[in-house]
Amino acid sequence: MKINSNNPEKKGRNKKCGEIVLTFASLALVLAACGSSSTASSNPPSASATSGNLTWWASPIAQVGIRADLISNFEKAYPKIHVTLQSAPTNTDTNRSQLVTEISGGSTSPDVFMGDVIWPAQFGAHGLAVPLSKYLPSSYFTKFAPGLVSGATYNGQVYGSPLFEDQGFLYYRKDLLAKANLPVPTTWSQLESESLTLEHDGLVQYGYVWEGASYEGLTCNFMEYLASAGGTVTNSTYTKANLTSPSAVKAVTFMRSLVTSGASPAAVTTFQEPQAMAVFDSGNAAFLRNWDYAWSNSQTPADSKVVGEVGVAPLPTFTGNSYPGYSNIGGWNLYINPHSKNLAIDLTFIKWMSSTAAQDILGKTYSEIPTVESVRLALASLSSTPPPLKIAAQTKLVPRPAGTPNYPALSSAIYSNVNSALSGSTSVNAALASAQSKAATALAGGI
Ligand code: GLC
16 A cells, blocks of 8 residues: 555556556446456456556545555455555545546546545536446445435436445543433433533533534534424425525524533534544543544544543434434445546455445444445444444434535535524524525525
8 A cells, every 4th residue: 555645636647557557448348347246255356457556535534544454454355456545635625626626627546536425416417426337236236225325326327335324423421421410411402501510510621512613514513403403404306495494593593502601612613523523532521423433533542531431322302202313424435536547446446345344344443334234234233333333223314415416505505604603703594594595596506
């Protein structure tokens, strides 16, 4: 494995790629041969797909080690394939815009990219990813957990091979709740009041930390409150936005109250996942909203002062009788650059990433929810499995409205305005009116 830094423009292609140069015309033939197997191990792909080089664009997401771990295991299974890692930005928005610039500029690198689950419509509509379903048989896609493949599909083609799923969870400090004799909160108002109690009792500096910065992660948090309040962002055909609904007002009013009451620090309006996780892991917050992978960070002594003190539960709701609350569906897929010269190798890599070996690494070591249903079920029943994977089946899931190619502008309409309301620079109603009007423009194809 080689590791490159962020800018693929500056990285030379490995000349060995020439050994397996394929034109798109010849690809279909080669891939018809290798694409008929559901996994590399059960039916090895053609010889042309077992040697060569590929560049893989992937962000650290959970922990830096995750990518090297996967690559070294892949290279053990395919000793004649060499993978060069291109380290992508952690922020999904920055990550996407860099890739869009590269790929729309015709760059042949990266070959394979780890991309967000919200990208298929945009990337599919604009020719920024290879339609995998043209090269992989439908039997390949049946092993994934229900819903993941349809989420990776746009206009009848599957663009992403699900790598891992993320769901939002509530992390809490077991020791602090025990000291204050408080239960794990099941409603949002209980979470707020317990946060204030723990702060006032001097047990912890901050109550609840989450992702409130002006970026995609805030849309994810907003979706959870919105669904809990019974709302949706758009109608089912993406022709109308619903962002001034009473549910949206309820959601953002509550989010803002977390800041004004002091249950959350004002700085949450600048937190992305790593900052929220760092405050919790340093022992300075009682509660954290984050993805499944935050478990592995919280239990890694080098990253965390709260090893052994952390519990995980589904997110709360607005009304206790509807517990558990909604978790947004996140996660990352593997996509292929349409300009890649290594499509057969790329497919070998992608297929290996959905093998039991790869999915076990993601689940057991990094507490990422496996996308392959059989691995997910097997891990959920093991006592040593990270807790988020065990309770993943209990959560209610809400997807983002990412079925439209205009999702980036739609999400930006949400997170930029909700962030203004959180920081108090705009009232909740004015922020939602602005979000509604920007969302309408986005749905009409504008930005
Ligand atoms: C996580 C999720 C991804 C989401 C992002 C937001 O990486 O997996 O789907 O867009 O967080 O920050």
